[in-house]
Amino acid sequence: MINDYEVVIGLEVHAELNTSSKIYCSCKNSFGQDPNTAVCPVCMGLPGALPVLNESVVDFGAKMGLALNCHINKLSRQDRKNYFYPDLPKAYQISQADIPLCENGWIDVPVCGGVKRVGINRIHIEEDAGKLLHDDIYDGSLIDLNRCGVPLIEIVTEPDMRSSAEAKAFLDTIKMTLQYLGISDCKMQEGSIRCDVNVSVRRRGDTAYGTRCEMKNVNSFSGAVRSIEYEARRQIELIASGGTVEQETRRWNDAKGESIVMRTKENAQDYRYFPEPDLLCIKIDENRLNDIRESLPELPAEKILRYRQNYGFSDEESLLIAENMEWADLLDKCVIELGSDPKSICSRILSDIAKYQNATGKTINETGLTPERLSGLIKLIREGVISNTAGSRVLEVILEKGGEPEEITKQLGLVQNSDIDSLEKLVSQVISENEKSAADYRSGKKNALGYIVGQCMKRSGGCANPRIVRQLVEKHLECI
Numbered sequence: 446m447i448n449d450y451e452v453v454i455g456l457e458v459h460a461e462l463n464t465s466s467k468i469y470c471s472c473k474n475s476f477g478q479d480p481n482t483a484v485c486p487v488c489m490g491l492p493g494a495l496p497v498l499n500e501s502v503v504d505f506g507a508k509m510g511l512a513l514n515c516h517i518n519k520l521s522r523q524d525r526k527n528y529f530y531p532d533l534p535k536a537y538q539i540s541q542a543d544i545p546l547c548e549n550g551w552i553d554v555p556v557c558g559g560v561k562r563v564g565i566n567r568i569h570i571e572e573d574a575g576k577l578l579h580d581d582i583y584d585g586s587l588i589d590l591n592r593c594g595v596p597l598i599e600i601v602t603e604p605d606m607r608s609s610a611e612a613k614a615f616l617d618t619i620k621m622t623l624q625y626l627g628i629s630d631c632k633m634q635e636g637s638i639r640c641d642v643n644v645s646v647r648r649r650g651d652t653a654y655g656t657r658c659e660m661k662n663v664n665s666f667s668g669a670v671r672s673i674e675y676e677a678r679r680q681i682e683l684i685a686s687g688g689t690v691e692q693e694t695r696r697w698n699d700a701k702g703e704s705i706v707m708r709t710k711e712n713a714q715d716y717r718y719f720p721e722p723d724l725l726c727i728k729i730d731e732n733r734l735n736d737i738r739e740s741l742p743e744l745p746a747e748k749i750l751r752y753r754q755n756y757g758f759s760d761e762e763s764l765l766i767a768e769n770m771e772w773a774d775l776l777d778k779c780v781i782e783l784g785s786d787p788k789s790i791c792s793r794i795l796s797d798i799a800k801y802q803n804a805t806g807k808t809i810n811e812t813g814l815t816p817e818r819l820s821g822l823i824k825l826i827r828e829g830v831i832s833n834t835a836g837s838r839v840l841e842v843i844l845e846k847g848g849e850p851e852e853i854t855k856q857l858g859l860v861q862n863s864d865i866d867s868l869e870k871l872v873s874q875v876i877s878e879n880e881k882s883a884a885d886y887r888s889g890k891k892n893a894l895g896y897i898v899g900q901c902m903k904r905s906g907g908c909a910n911p912r913i914v915r916q917l918v919e920k921h922l923e924c925i
């Protein structure tokens with residue numbers, strides 16, 4: 446039954462911007478301060494206090510707009526969105542209604558095996574509200590207003606996604622893009638990115654959209670996936686049993702894995718939007734936009750597609766590298782330095798380097814590794830100066846203490862031994878000590894060869910040239 450229906454998903458992503466001060470006052474914009482200490486009359490909404498727009502917020506918003514191929518309105522307006530909630534002392538939020546900062550964009554999202562284009566309806570800037578803390582000891586709610594006035598952008602997509610996997614890929618790409626642009630901390634656990642999920646279903650082949658439900662309180666990307674799957678199933682079952690879907694706003698409860706109705710039929714009129722009388726229109730000129738455009742780095746979605754197409758990385762490898770800006774930077778610089786071989790750089794990063802970082806919790810910047818040193822090491826391996834295994838040991842020393850790969854190789858005595866005479870001696874000695882394996886090999890158990898080669902490598906401390914050792918072992922076993 447589920448297969449008879451198509452799921453239609455639109456997302457509204459709220460991202461906190463990491464400007465140094467808040468959007469309409471000079472209070473510090475930082476997470477984790479004592480409750481109600483980063484506040485002033487403006488962000489507490491005291492009568493008579495007047496807002497002054499922080500222009501960095503406009504620059505950050507326009508930056509995201511350009512990254513998502515939006516049209517940037519040279520003149521946009523700020524509006525009051527009126528509603529009451531205890532975390533909103535003014536009883537209105539300054540947002541943008543009919544003339545947002547950015548409109549009509551799109552982004553090509555890398556999805557499994559291809560690309561999915563998602564339309565961006567708009568991006569606007571607005572202020573965040575405070576935070577209610579539900580306290581069991583006092584059996585009530587406490588209010589922390591530090592978050593009031595923290596700048597946000599809201600990114601609203603077109604209803605272009607057709608599965609929870611596409612929605613997840615979109616969210617991952619948005620998060621990476623914010624990180625690459627350096628405009629948000631993207632700390633999910635601190636609520637820097639939150640999203641509302643719009644879901645409707647329709648019979649396959651239908652062109653009209655079904656009635657949609659909006660789900661609030663989705664605090665993680667995995668929660669978004671679960672809420673979409675839950676909601677799609679709920680709607681399909683409702684329709685299949687003869688019911689109709691009502692337009693409603695639902696609260697997602699991730700712990701219980703279900704959503705409940707918050708309110709029905711909510712329209713823009715309910716908020717009584719009107720132009721904010723205490724602020725001027727926002728004006729941004731072409732020169733300023735050009736400066737922002739020129740400051741854009743290569744964006745993660747482009748990077749992933751380049752890794753797939755030009756370097757032959759798998760979907761997973763491309764995503765893993767691009768998600769980590771330090772890794773992507775390391776990889777790109779090493780490819781330039783070496784002129785080729787992106788695959789071997791990628792596998793070094795995803796194996797030895799990732800393993801070291803997991804164990805120590807260090808960022809690349811905190812280790813002794815530089816693109817030059819990693820390239821130098823890969824060159825030594827490529828030229829046969831050291832073996833692959835010895836390379837891992839040298840890399841560990843570089844990560845821990847820094848230093849040049851060539852010197853470390855010499856200090857550790859890891860220069861690869863390709864000298865035939867000494868390797869012949871090694872091989873015949875190892876074979877004479879492993880007569881049983883040698884006999885096994887001669888009786889047809891060909892995998893005994895690997896064991897003997899392994900023993901030779903071990904005896905040499907990893908320094909023997911494995912290719913030559915293998916040839917010699919084969920020769921000895923065949924002839925003797």
Ligand SMILES: [Zn+2]
Binds near residue numbers: 485488
């Ligand atoms: Zn303030």
